Structure formats: C-alpha cells, structure tokens
Amino acid sequence: MREVFVVGSGMVPFGRYPNLLLEDFAGKAVLEAVADSGVNRKQIDMAVFSSSNGGRVAGQRVLRELSLTGMPIVNVENACAGGGTSLHVGWMAVASGLHDVVLVVGMEKMEKGLIPPNPGEYEAFLGKTLPAKYALRASKHMQRYGLTKEQLAMVSVKNHRAGALNPYAHYQEEVTLDQVLQSRPVAEPLTLLQCCPTTDGAAALIIVSAEVARQLEVKPVRIAASILKSGIYRNPAKGQSASDDDLAERAGAAAYEMAGMAPSDVNVAEVHDAFTIGEILAYENLGFCPRGEGGRLVEDGVTSLGGRLPVNPSGGRLSLGHPLGATGVAQVVELSRQLQGRSGARQVAGAKTALAHVQGGSTPGIGTGAAAVHILTV
Amino acid sequence: MSEKAASSTRIRPRIGRWEIDDQGEVVLLGTRCGECGEVAFPEHQICVNCGSESTSEIRIKGPTTLRNYTIVHQLPPGFESPWVVGYGEFDGQMVILAPIVGATRDELHEGVALGLCVGVTKVEDDGEELHSYQFTPLKA
Ligand SMILES: [Zn+2]
Numbered sequence: 001m002r003e004v005f006v007v008g009s010g011m012v013p014f015g016r017y018p019n020l021l022l023e024d025f026a027g028k029a030v031l032e033a034v035a036d037s038g039v040n041r042k043q044i045d046m047a048v049f050s051s052s053n054g055g056r057v058a059g060q061r062v063l064r065e066l067s068l069t070g071m072p073i074v075n076v077e078n079a080c081a082g083g084g085t086s087l088h089v090g091w092m093a094v095a096s097g098l099h100d101v102v103l104v105v106g107m108e109k110m111e112k113g114l115i116p117p118n119p120g121e122y123e124a125f126l127g128k129t130l131p132a133k134y135a136l137r138a139s140k141h142m143q144r145y146g147l148t149k150e151q152l153a154m155v156s157v158k159n160h161r162a163g164a165l166n167p168y169a170h171y172q173e174e175v176t177l178d179q180v181l182q183s184r185p186v187a188e189p190l191t192l193l194q195c196c197p198t199t200d201g202a203a204a205l206i207i208v209s210a211e212v213a214r215q216l217e218v219k220p221v222r223i224a225a226s227i228l229k230s231g232i233y234r235n236p237a238k239g240q241s242a243s244d245d246d247l248a249e250r251a252g253a254a255a256y257e258m259a260g261m262a263p264s265d266v267n268v269a270e271v272h273d274a275f276t277i278g279e280i281l282a283y284e285n286l287g288f289c290p291r292g293e294g295g296r297l298v299e300d301g302v303t304s305l306g307g308r309l310p311v312n313p314s315g316g317r318l319s320l321g322h323p324l325g326a327t328g329v330a331q332v333v334e335l336s337r338q339l340q341g342r343s344g345a346r347q348v349a350g351a352k353t354a355l356a357h358v359q360g361g362s363t364p365g366i367g368t369g370a371a372a373v374h375i376l377t378v
Numbered sequence: 379m380s381e382k383a384a385s386s387t388r389i390r391p392r393i394g395r396w397e398i399d400d401q402g403e404v405v406l407l408g409t410r411c412g413e414c415g416e417v418a419f420p421e422h423q424i425c426v427n428c429g430s431e432s433t434s435e436i437r438i439k440g441p442t443t444l445r446n447y448t449i450v451h452q453l454p455p456g457f458e459s460p461w462v463v464g465y466g467e468f469d470g471q472m473v474i475l476a477p478i479v480g481a482t483r484d485e486l487h488e489g490v491a492l493g494l495c496v497g498v499t500k501v502e503d504d505g506e507e508l509h510s511y512q513f514t515p516l517k518a
Contacts, residue, residue, distance in 0.1 A: 122391035127461045135448035188449040233426045
C-alpha cells in the first residue's frame with residue numbers, strides 16, 4: 001500500500017443554513033480545501049462524499065456547480081460515522097494506487113429536534129430515543145464505576161470553552177457547570193447542554209499520494225492509520241462488553257496496530273461527543289485511560305486545552321456542532337491544521353500525532369453501526 | 379390488540395412476539411440456537427451469535443432483573459412524557475429493552491425484580507394505540 005497524505009482542508013462555519021441548499025454551501029468547503037492544498041482542481045481524479053440527508057447523487061450535485069465532472073464520485077451514508085467512512089474510502093483509493101488526488105467531503109443539513117429512527121429500529125419504537133441510548137450507557141457507567149453527573153457535565157463545559165475559540169463553531173460561547181446541570185433533562189442523566197445541537201455544515205479534504213505531496217508547497221499530514229469497523233453481537237448478560245464499546249475498542253486497537261503506535265503517542269484527539277458520555281467512553285475505549293477512569297480524566301483537566309492530551313479542541317460535537325455526515329471530515333480538518341500549527345488560540349503546542357474517532361448509527365442488537373478511527377502524523 | 383390495530387396498514391418494526399398464558403402471564407416468544415445455545419428476543423431465525431440456522435422457539439417469562447434505565451423527557455409524538463425505558467436481564471441469559479410503567483423513582487434501581495406486562499406504548503396521531511410488552515414493579 002502507498003502512503004497517503006492530507007494536503008488541503010476546507011470548511012464552512014458550522015451553524016444553521018435554513019435557506020440554503022447543500023449545493024449552495026458545500027462547494028465553498030471544497031474550494032477552500034483545493035486552494036489550501038495548491039493542487040489544480042482539475043487534478044482531482046476521484047471524489048467521495050458523505051451525507052445522511054443529502055438525497056441522491058449529492059456529491060455530483062455539489063461538484064456540478066464547480067464544473068468538476070466525469071470522475072468517479074462515491075456517495076457514502078454511514079450515519080454519524082459517514083465522514084470518517086468517506087475518508088477511509090478515499091484513503092483506500094489512494095493507498096491502492098488507483099487514484100492520486102482524491103477529494104473527500106462531508107456535508108449535511110439537519111432537521112431540528114430528535115433524529116428520527118429508521119422504521120426497523122424496534123427499540124426506538126419502544127421509546128429508546130438516541131439520547132436515551134447514550135443515557136443508558138451513562139447510567140450503566142455511573143453504577144459500575146461511580147462516574148458522577150458533574151464529571152459528565154464537565155465534558156460539555158470543556159468543549160464549549162474550546163469552541164468559544166473556534167470561528168467555525170456553531171456555539172462560540174462558554175457555559176458553566178451549573179448551566180449544564182440545570183439545563184432541561186433530555187434523557188436522565190443527560191441534560192440539553194450535554195446533547196449536540198442541530199447544526200448544518202460542510203468540510204472537505206484533499207488527500208494525495210506521496211509523489212503528488214512532494215510537488216506541493218504545503219506541510220503534508222500523513223494518514224498513519226485508517227480503520228473502519230462495524231458492530232458485532234455482544235451479550236452483556238454474559239459479561240461481554242457492550243457492543244458500542246467493543247466496536248470502538250476494536251477500531252482503536254486496529255488503528256494503533258496499523259500506525260505502529262500506542263495511545264500514549266497521541267498528542268491531540270477528536271472523539272465522538274454527540275453526547276457527553278460518548279466522550280468519556282471514547283477515552284476508555286481508545287486507551288487514553290483505564291476502564292472506569294474516564295470521568296477522572298476530564299475532571300483532572302488532562303483532556304482540556306493545555307492538558308496532557310487535549311480532546312475535541314474544535315469544540316467537539318457539543319459546541320462545533322454535529323452535521324452527521326460532515327463530522328468525521330471536520331474532525332480531520334481540525335486535526336490536520338493542529339498538526340500544521342495553524343490553530344491559533346486552540347493550538348496544541350508541538351502536536352505531532354492526532355487521532356480522530358467517529359461512531360454512530362443504531363442497529364438493534366448489535367449496537368452502533370459503524371466506527372472509523374484515523375491516526376494522523378507529521 | 380384492538381380491531382383497529384389489527385386492520386392498520388402501518389409498517390411497524392418487529393418488536394418481538396408475545397402471548398398470554400393460561401395463568402394470565404405474559405410470555406415472550408424468542409428463539410434459542412441449537413448449536414451455541416444463545417437466546418434471542420425478538421426472534422432470530424439465524425442465530426445472532428454464531429450464524430447457525432438451527433434455531434427453535436423458546437418461551438421467556440418474568441420476572442426480570444433491572445440492569446439500568448433512563449427517564450426520557452424529550453420524545454417523539456405519541457409517547458407519554460416522561461417515559462421510562464430500561465434493560466432487564468433474564469436469568470443471566472440475555473437482556474431485553476422495554477418501557478417501564480407504574481414505577482416510582484424509589485422502585486427503580488439496579489437489581490430490582492420487575493414483572494412483564496402488556497400495555498399501550500404509543501398512540502399514533504390518528505388515535506391508533508400501539509401495544510408492546512413492558513416491565514412493571516411486582517405486586518406484593
Ligand atoms: Zn448460535
């Protein structure tokens with residue numbers, strides 16, 4: 001396999017675009033990524049798009065506006081993991097030698113309120129909303145390991161503090177621990193400020209072979225690992241770990257193996273904090289701390305900007321926002337810029353290695369549908 | 379189920395089958411794998427655990443042991459709010475998610491035994507009542 005490099009990144013500010021089509025704003029992220037990389041946009045020989053609500057041939061509709069036509073264009077749907085999935089598909093295309101310059105785009109326009117379940121999701125039919133799914137994971141963790149409500153809320157406080165420094169973030173305002181705890185309950189113990197808002201957005205990357213990267217003037221970011229996994233059946237009644245945790249653990253372990261690295265090598269990470277508990281569990285599943293100690297990790301400030309391992313310096317899903325299909329790409333926009341030293345007030349000093357983790361989509365009985373983990377290095 | 383529910387053309391997810399036995403007890407109808415023994419509810423004709431096609435029906439009765447639960451406040455139309463859902467464990471064999479009805483906060487904690495019942499879980503906007511299995515505190 002060939003080495004693959006991120007050489008360009010682009011993004012539109014995340015927020016609400018009620019009066020715009022995807023075609024109106026996603027192209028801006030593409031043009032920014034192209035300009036950032038220095039490639040001629042006619043060099044792009046494949047494009048991979050991710051969205052869950054974008055409709056048919058969404059990528060073709062966006063690229064038509066930019067007069068980019070004729071190349072293979074793949075449209076990916078993998079719920080919250082769609083963006084990471086599209087990067088994985090693009091990575092495969094370059095790593096395999098089939099393509100040299102691939103455009104990867106995540107984009108989404110969201111409907112307000114709860115994400116409606118698929119018609120076949122029987123647990124949702126019984127009242128297990130998406131926040132309830134995460135609330136159940138939180139209640140289990142509180143029982144078993146003593147995670148506190150305050151520790152959960154601290155994830156939101158931390159991520160909003162980072163988001164307040166990010167001009168791309170949907171909510172650029174700090175929140176206090178009290179505000180998080182006192183906001184209205186959505187599914188106990190999760191309150192409103194522990195759930196991602198409704199956000200539209202688009203993000204884009206240019207990924208290339210080593211040969212192409214050498215011809216450009218930018219600082220290339222190497223994709224040291226690109227892993228995609230899906231959930232498998234687990235039975236917690238028999239002491240097996242929950243399928244959601246098992247999935248992230250397997251994806252993380254495979255990524256560390258591919259990169260030849262360990263969790264301790266990671267300097268900065270973006271993990272899936274659609275709900276606060278998601279970030280706590282990600283710490284544990286990705287090996288940032290032992291099982292059961294995720295609450296203490298955030299409480300001790302280890303994962304804050306300025307801590308030993310800053311997590312979600314973009315503001316995360318909670319503050320940057322979570323346009324489903326865009327998220328995994330936006331994470332790598334943030335992390336590649338961190339590794340290039342371009343992150344301004346949010347810069348993690350001296351960061352050399354970064355990890356991006358997304359997971360999502362519910363499949364009854366086998367938990368989360370997909371997880372993608374990428375490790376980036378300079 | 380009501381006549382109305384039976385005549386509905388609405389597509390519903392397969393939440394699993396149940397029946398009421400001679401003693402009036404709710405019995406969930408799942409499957410057990412002939413190869414690995416894994417129990418599944420709702421039923422799976424192909425074993426969720428090992429992929430074997432040799433599965434047969436198994437009858438699952440309460441009580442169940444509550445593992446964890448959440449009180450849900452933001453719900454789609456048709457649910458009563460707040461609405462409680464939780465995972466019940468059956469004899470160390472399997473866990474099933476169900477709504478929990480008729481319980482006070484004090485009655486809800488890990489390890490408590492809950493019985494099975496059937497009740498209205500959701501009311502559609504045309505008034506059609508959708509029933510399901512539910513968990514409820516055991517009567518003393
Ligand atoms: Zn089996």
